[in-house]
Amino acid sequence: MDDAKLNVILDRHDRDPSALLAILMDIQKEENYLPREDLGRVSERIGVPMSRIYSLATFFSAFSLKPRGKHICTVCMGTACHVRGAPKLVEQIGRDFDVKAGETTADMKLTLETVNCVGACALGPLVILDGEYHGNITPTKLERVMKNLKKEQG
Amino acid sequence: MEPPDDKTVRFQINGRSHEGTRGESLLAAIRRHGYEVPSLCYHEAVSPYGACRLCLVEVKRGRRQKLTTSCNYPLQEGIEVFLDTDRVVRHRRTILQLLLAMAPEAEELRSLAAEYGVEDTPFVTDEEHADNACILCGLCNRVCNEVVGAHAIAFAGRGLHKRMESPYDDVAEACIGCGACVFVCPTSCIGIEETEQMRRILKWHRDLPMQKCAACGRPFAPTFQIMHFADKIGVERSHFDRCPDCR
Structure with missing residues (x-):
């Protein structure tokens, strides 16, 4: 995901760490999955550790860490x-x-x-x-x- | 004796009266008074989690008497606690059997189970992860978050697939290599190796070069860890050029 697009998503949620789940859903809506590199940037920008994001992303079966089909x-x-x-x-x-x-x-x-x-x-x-x-x-x-x-x- | 303030509560353990602080961990209070209750996932330095279930006791409050984990039970006025009732022991045995099914080779667990006469487990053991003695108690995670502040690891997955791992089960970039998780792990399943040049935390795939003391030349801690601590307590990095002995 390009940087501007990601920032739009983050700003939509005020870069609020407690909106992490909504942010992940928005990213997945765009990308069809959660790209690792995107999650890294989310972690940096909203100040949530990568371990926590990974934990959430693997907990919910609605999220996929691998690219999904059309x-x-x-x-x-x-x-x-x-x-x-x-x-x-x-x-x-x-x-x-x-x-x-x-x-x-x-x-x-x-x-x-x-x-x-x-x-x-x-x-x-x-x-x-x-x-x-x-x-x-x-x-x-x-x-x-x-x-x-x-x-x-x- | 000092007059009891509103924070002090009276309660009973096995029929004997004791005092403690309102809201403190019941397990901590029990142990302070010299009683023994087993546990694997509790550590006084971090918040209780109630994962291993071994600190089970019976608590009588009013007319109701129930089984509960003591580590995350907040101490209250007037409760009666029973540590080794038949019910407690029976359930603790079952819990030990369940834990043994997760980590049949873990020495610490085996010897604790043996104290309760549990040598074997009737439950299906996890063959796929036989080499992994993790009992998912989450203690490493809590220490990493609450004490160290590195947030390097977390639970991943859910249910049968739940596991403790670094993000993507890849190199834990946030791990500072302090080894606190290795120290607290109740089943010694994380693994640490150290040479003159390198410290390795096996389970998190983290290799960190060691800092050598500027005075005696002895390697004493990973450089990355020293940087983390210097930032955290706000001192110059040069403060850590020498090992604690030469400082």
Whole structure:
């Protein structure tokens, strides 16, 4: 992230150390992940030790320290989704796109993530593709949801 | 005896009356009066954290009697504390078994467990991290933050994946190599190596060149540490040109 952009984000939060979480979210919104070099500059400029930033960034699964793909597919693995076959969905996506859970495809098109419950258990199993929630997913339905992505990948 | 001011409270340990300061750590008060309670994550120099759970005692307040960690229990007027009830001992044994599952090789932990007749653990041991005796007590982190002020390390991850490490598990740039974490670690899992030229803190991947005394030529502390301390207490760096013996 260029310096001016980062400063805009920092100034938006008054360079307040207690706004660290919001700052990290803003950076991730821009960059799709949290670049190490950016975090170093945040540490220097708002006076929060790097160890603390790293601690926060690794605590929340919403943050990623590795570059993520253009599209982000999140499969809910909460108890309800899990017993309704979420692991099979992860397997299916993994097979179709050659990607492991928590990783990104080689062409940086898709990141596959798993989370432990998004709080919509009645809709389980649940797949979230780029922020859009798809409930009661079956293998066929999943194929339909991922169709455009597959096309894009060619 | 002096009249009790509003800070002084009376409480009981195993049925005997004692006095202490309101709000102080119950564990500190218990130990000051000569009783023994085991602990791994407590150190009087830093804030209590209640991670190891070994300082468990029973506290009776009013009609309620409950198990609680004593290190982070603020002392109050009129509480009755029981140190070695069956309930305390039973739970402490379980805790020792759980800790042993995390660090089966840690000598300090093994000998403490043996005192309670715990030789083995029924819980699944963490094979993947068998060489890592860290019990996630966070004491190194608190010492680094609160005493040293270097903020070099912190907990990373969460749940099963929680670990104590330097940022990115890479060289801890903020580490001054003072070795305080190594000194306080209850399971000796951090590791330090020292030669004439270099001090290494193994777990934080930190190698720091040693400062040689201008008078006797003996290496006595990492240069980076000396700079940190000189800045902190506001003296000239030259004050530390010589080792404490030659100063």
